[in-house]
Amino acid sequence: MHRGKGMKFVGDSRVTANNRKPNIPKDYSEYPGKTEAFWPNFLLREWMVGAVFLVGFLILTAAHPSPLEKVADPTDTAYIPLPDWYFLFLYQLLKYTYASGPYNIIGALVIPGLAFGGLLLAPFIDRGPERRPAKRPLATGFMLLAVAATIYLTWESVVTHDWEAAAKQGELVADVEIDTESEGYKLYEGQSCITCHGTDMQGGPGAPALIDVELTVDEIYEIMDTGKGAMPANAFEGSDEDQQLLAEFIDSLRPE
Numbered sequence: 001m002h003r004g005k006g007m008k009f010v011g012d013s014r015v016t017a018n019n020r021k022p023n024i025p026k027d028y029s030e031y032p033g034k035t036e037a038f039w040p041n042f043l044l045r046e047w048m049v050g051a052v053f054l055v056g057f058l059i060l061t062a063a064h065p066s067p068l069e070k071v072a073d074p075t076d077t078a079y080i081p082l083p084d085w086y087f088l089f090l091y092q093l094l095k096y097t098y099a100s101g102p103y104n105i106i107g108a109l110v111i112p113g114l115a116f117g118g119l120l121l122a123p124f125i126d127r128g129p130e131r132r133p134a135k136r137p138l139a140t141g142f143m144l145l146a147v148a149a150t151i152y153l154t155w156e157s158v159v160t161h162d163w164e165a166a167a168k169q170g171e172l173v174a175d176v177e178i179d180t181e182s183e184g185y186k187l188y189e190g191q192s193c194i195t196c197h198g199t200d201m202q203g204g205p206g207a208p209a210l211i212d213v214e215l216t217v218d219e220i221y222e223i224m225d226t227g228k229g230a231m232p233a234n235a236f237e238g239s240d241e242d243q244q245l246l247a248e249f250i251d252s253l254r255p256e
């Protein structure tokens with residue numbers, strides 16, 4: 001059949017009703033050679049396709065295991081959340097001044113509500129008989145605008161996300177039994193370190209874990225004097241011997 005020419009669309013609300021014929025499908029006996037048995041032909045083929053996809057997904061999950069992060073900490077206010085990719089545009093929208101904070105209702109409800117509400121009401125708003133996109137400028141225009149906005153917002157949220165910090169915040173930390181009665185821990189406890197690196201030495205919102213650090217004893221000792229990044233210099237208060245002891249204690253925290 002020629003596309004468009006002479007084609008009849010059945011069940012289209014925009015086709016006037018005067019020449020409607022009852023839409024009753026023909027009997028299968030009118031298609032000789034084009035039918036097949038449901039069992040086993042049809043089911044077997046469906047099952048084969050299903051099996052191919054199942055094996056495909058199994059291989060994918062084995063080759064790319066889902067990335068595990070450390071246990072969620074609800075008190076960690078510095079955590080940078082990120083939704084799945086299909087919600088990134090909404091996530092990005094909520095970052096703009098007039099769509100966030102006191103205007104949250106605009107970003108979270110009004111704008112998405114208008115967009116999805118418009119989509120829902122499209123058949124009632126746009127009742128023209130034209131099917132060509134070029135002859136329906138309003139519908140086509142809004143659709144292109146929505147697609148462009150969605151792509152732009154998704155793109156913006158990807159490039160403005162701090163992927164490095166996000167990878168760091170979720171890093172799995174080896175679980176090491178810490179002897180809180182040990183001399184080393186007692187030293188640690190009495191220092192400022194504990195406020196940033198945590199009572200369990202697993203790190204916190206602003207500081208990394210002190211377990212299994214990729215540093216030598218001397219380097220750990222150094223860092224207590226010189227600081228590192230956001231860590232202040234001269235963090236350790238006490239004698240050189242105690243500082244050495246603490247450095248050795250941190251160095252001793254290795255997974256079995």
Ligand code: HEC
Nearest residue numbers: 191192193196206207208213220223228229230231235236
């Ligand atoms: C004000 C918060 C703060 C305090 C207090 C603090 N640190 Fe840090 N520490 C940090 C931050 C932040 C980093 C990460 C710096 C970077 O890598 O940019 C860090 C890094 C480290 C590192 C290096 C970890 C690594 O894997 O590279 C060690 C070791 C360390 N701190 C030990 C200590 C010790 C020991 C004390 C106490 C004497 C202490 N820190 C006190 C914030 C702090």
